[in-house]
Amino acid sequence: MPQLSQLAGVLPASPIRKLVPYAEAAKRKGTKVYHLNIGQPDIETPAVSLEAIHNLPDKVLEYTHSAGIENYRRRLADFYNRRNLGVDYTNIIVTTGGSEALLFGFLAICNAGDQVIVPEPFYANYNSFAMEAGVEIVPIKSFIENGFALPAIAEFEKKITPKTRAILICNPNNPTGYLYSKEEIEQLRELVIKHDLYLLSDEVYSDFCYDGREHYSVLNLKGVDNNVIMFDSVSKRYSMCGVRAGALISRNCGVLDAVLRMGQARLCAPYIAQVAANAAIDTPQSYFDDVKKEYIARRNCVVEALQKMDGVVCPCPGGAFYAVAKLPIDNADKFAQWLLEEFEYEGETVMVAPATGFYYNPKDCPQDEIRIAYVLKIEDLQKAMKILEIALGEYNAKRG
Numbered sequence: 001m002p003q004l005s006q007l008a009g010v011l012p013a014s015p016i017r018k019l020v021p022y023a024e025a026a027k028r029k030g031t032k033v034y035h036l037n038i039g040q041p042d043i044e045t046p047a048v049s050l051e052a053i054h055n056l057p058d059k060v061l062e063y064t065h066s067a068g069i070e071n072y073r074r075r076l077a078d079f080y081n082r083r084n085l086g087v088d089y090t091n092i093i094v095t096t097g098g099s100e101a102l103l104f105g106f107l108a109i110c111n112a113g114d115q116v117i118v119p120e121p122f123y124a125n126y127n128s129f130a131m132e133a134g135v136e137i138v139p140i141k142s143f144i145e146n147g148f149a150l151p152a153i154a155e156f157e158k159k160i161t162p163k164t165r166a167i168l169i170c171n172p173n174n175p176t177g178y179l180y181s182k183e184e185i186e187q188l189r190e191l192v193i194k195h196d197l198y199l200l201s202d203e204v205y206s207d208f209c210y211d212g213r214e215h216y217s218v219l220n221l222k223g224v225d226n227n228v229i230m231f232d233s234v235s236k237r238y239s240m241c242g243v244r245a246g247a248l249i250s251r252n253c254g255v256l257d258a259v260l261r262m263g264q265a266r267l268c269a270p271y272i273a274q275v276a277a278n279a280a281i282d283t284p285q286s287y288f289d290d291v292k293k294e295y296i297a298r299r300n301c302v303v304e305a306l307q308k309m310d311g312v313v314c315p316c317p318g319g320a321f322y323a324v325a326k327l328p329i330d331n332a333d334k335f336a337q338w339l340l341e342e343f344e345y346e347g348e349t350v351m352v353a354p355a356t357g358f359y360y361n362p363k364d365c366p367q368d369e370i371r372i373a374y375v376l377k378i379e380d381l382q383k384a385m386k387i388l389e390i391a392l393g394e395y396n397a398k399r400g
């Protein structure tokens, strides 16, 4: 048989999905599974987008411009400018989801073997994008004790080598839900100026900021136009993950030109995705207000329940729709599998993501943390938390 590539041998399977066969087996046995493992929101996609797809007038579904439909880019720039981000439509390249924007970003700024420093735990697919681009991720630990705040700048400096090209953050963060403050982002500005690095910011959860706090985008930073690249997506903003529309935004002409040529090689982002995303820009503010209210209620329900459980530590996240909790268990991977394989309470169980999958080295990280995605209705979250509490008791009792 002809050989596969080295990449094919090392590219990891998604840690979020690796327990899926156990969940499927549990469902076949008739057990109801509450999915707290994946960030698939249950909120309805805005009606304006669904209508735009239903009412497509085209007789031919054509390619679009490789940078994205101009009208969409202009309206997206207006959307950002309503948030005072100072974006021209020429600063935007529409991509196939935020995922493609991240991959293009790595490819545009890194040579094989270059390094990108990322606070961990981090969104697991960064590992895959980095491997595809031949980039080495250099993790820098953040800690549950301070809610996963930005590591000290001195710690970043210790990791910087001649191969370092960029710092990558996710704000608000997946998996921790941590919302970086303006001060933290400003510190990174100083760091990237000092060491002549790129500052990459994944802001796909920017609409999900709680407790009256505002999102501070890297596009707000002054004097670093050539350093900053922002990655965005409509997946979470409008609860339309399956549409596959994202964007890379930068004021660095060299980066934009390189990414455009990558875009030309894949011809265009999906046309129908751009139609849906363009229409979504007319989503009324009331949609966002309602969604935010719902997620705050869900977060409070989950975090308060977790904080009441014996031996559980769970900082209250300021954004996104995830929380990382430290459980009184030996091993979160084993526990998550046990929940699906061996446990049920009144015919139901929960599926959680072990946080080891969000660290660069799953063996060199806390083994007792899980990530919970609070993307279910309150009643379901309440039941899921009750099941989790009972499960913790039973799991530990069985292990003495």
Ligand SMILES: Cc1ncc(COP(=O)(O)O)c(C=O)c1O
Residues within 6 Å of the ligand: 039, 096, 097, 098, 099, 100, 123, 170, 174, 202, 204, 232, 233, 234, 235, 241, 245, 246
């Ligand atoms: C932090 C983060 N970045 C990027 C993505 C990818 O988003 P998209 O669906 O736009 O490709 C996700 C998806 O879950 C995510 O959580």
